[in-house]
Amino acid sequence: MISSHFEFRKKAVAELTTSIGCYILADLDNVPIYVGQSIDSIRGRVQRHLTSARSDIIANRQLDVWEIAYVWAFPVDAKALISPLESTLFHHFNSKSQLMNGSIPPENDLLMPVPKPTQKIQVIDDDDLKERLSPEARLPRQSEHYTRIIDHFLVVKQSKEVARSMEAHFERLQKYHRQLLND
Numbered sequence: 001m002i003s004s005h006f007e008f009r010k011k012a013v014a015e016l017t018t019s020i021g022c023y024i025l026a027d028l029d030n031v032p033i034y035v036g037q038s039i040d041s042i043r044g045r046v047q048r049h050l051t052s053a054r055s056d057i058i059a060n061r062q063l064d065v066w067e068i069a070y071v072w073a074f075p076v077d078a079k080a081l082i083s084p085l086e087s088t089l090f091h092h093f094n095s096k097s098q099l100m101n102g103s104i105p106p107e108n109d110l111l112m113p114v115p116k117p118t119q120k121i122q123v124i125d126d127d128d129l130k131e132r133l134s135p136e137a138r139l140p141r142q143s144e145h146y147t148r149i150i151d152h153f154l155v156v157k158q159s160k161e162v163a164r165s166m167e168a169h170f171e172r173l174q175k176y177h178r179q180l181l182n183d
Contacts, residue, residue: 020082028129029133034101037082061149062101071121071123072117073118086105102161139180142173146169
C-alpha cells in the first residue's frame with residue numbers, strides 16, 4: 001500500500017515543470033502552507049521537499065510532508081522575476097492563512113498582480129486524500145507534528161522562523177480539534 005502511494009506521488013511530481021520559478025505546497029484542503037522558489041527546476045525542488053532530501057523546512061519540522069497534497073507551479077522566464085514573484089505570492093497567501101516558510105520574503109516594491117498557477121498537481125491519490133481529511137486521522141497527526149516541532153524548537157533551534165511555524169501549526173491543531181468535536 002505504501003509503495004503505491006509513493007509511486008502515485010512520484011508520477012504526479014514528474015508532471016511538474018522543470019522551469020525555474022516559484023511553487024506553492026498546499027495542504028489536504030488545497031490551502032497554501034508554503035511558498036518556495038527554485039533557480040534550477042521547480043520539479044527538482046519539490047521532489048527534494050517531498051523526500052526530505054536537503055529541505056530545511058522539513059528538517060526543522062516546519063512542514064509535515066503528510067499534509068502536502070497539492071503543488072502549484074508558477075514558472076518564469078528569467079531569474080530576476082523569481083524573488084518578486086515569491087514575495088507577491090507569500091504576502092498574498094500569508095494574509096489569508098499563515099504560511100510556514102523558513103524566512104519571510106521582503107515586501108515587494110513592484111505592484112505585481114497575483115498570477116494563476118500554470119499547474120496544480122495533486123500529489124496523493126484520492127483514496128489517501130479522503131482518509132487523511134478525516135478529523136480522526138488529521139487531528140492525531142497534527143498533534144504529533146506539533147509535539148515534534150516544539151521538541152525541535154526547545155532542543156535544536158530556537159528561531160523566530162520555527163516559532164512562527166509553531167504558531168501556524170497550533171492554529172491548525174485548534175481547527176482540526178473543532179472539526180473533530182463538530183463531527
